[in-house]
Amino acid sequence: LVEAAFFLCSYELSIRSVHSPWCFLFDKSDAKVLEYQSDLKQYWKRSHGHVISSLSSCPLFHHIFRTLDKAGRPRRSTDASPEPASILVGHAETLLPLLSLLGLYKDETPPTASNYQSQHGRTFRTSRIVPYAANLLFVLFDCQRGPRLQLLVNESPVRFPGLQAEDAPLYRDVRAAYRHLLDGCDFHRECEGRSGGRGPNTEL
Incomplete structure (x- = not known):
């Protein structure tokens, strides 16, 4: 109540x-x-609390990078122009696992029921990460040294984990940082292999 x-x-x-x-x-x-x-609730159900929660976003993660690969591919003058934008619509329940898979908003100490007093400075705050009309943008720039990728969460620039020196690092460096996911992160294998022993969801 x-x-x-x-x-x-x-x-x-x-x-x-x-x-x-x-x-x-x-x-x-x-x-x-x-x-x-x-x-x-959101941390342990849809975010960093359990690895399987973020791995549920593997198909979306691969779709995003396939789209970026296609947009950043070198083109001849006779090739058709790439699509100016690819727009996907979802919910907070879509964004939280994906943001977790990207390694964002992961505090050094996870929140628990017993450490509230030490969590006042946490970065994982769903009211700020996934408010109404929350959005995630991947902006690909065509630059002289190669494509660069900028990440924005709710229109604010956010730096990729491990690439903190630049707001828009080279796209090849972003791909290198996520190589372990690009070469793996198989939704069916991960979910089938980790589903054993899980009881029914009884949450109201």
Whole structure:
């Protein structure tokens, strides 16, 4: 009931821009605890908590890099121009596993039910990573030394793990950083091999 009341407060505030009567039940410290509770759920269900969660995005990961490979391929003057954009639509449940597969927002110490007090500076905050209208952009630039790739999360530049020196590193360097996934990350093999012993999902 406490969680339901907090959601009513949050939804009315974010959707209708009204100060819901439900909000009077909570102070700022309550909100932080309930935010952490939500982050715990998403971390262990759809993000870095279990490897299989991020590996569920293998097909999407390969699709993205096939599209980038095609766009960055050298062309002759007689070749048709590449598509200016490839747009895919999904949900937060689509983005979180993919962001995890890319190695983003992974804190040194994972959040647990017992370390709330030490997690105030965590980067894994779903309210900031996957808010309403969350988006992930891969922008490929045609540069003199070769194509460069910039990553943006919710229109803000984010640097690739292991390539922190540049906002838009060479595309070949990005591919090299993710070589282990490009050469592997087989959805069927990973999911079939890790599904044993899992019980039914009883979450409401």
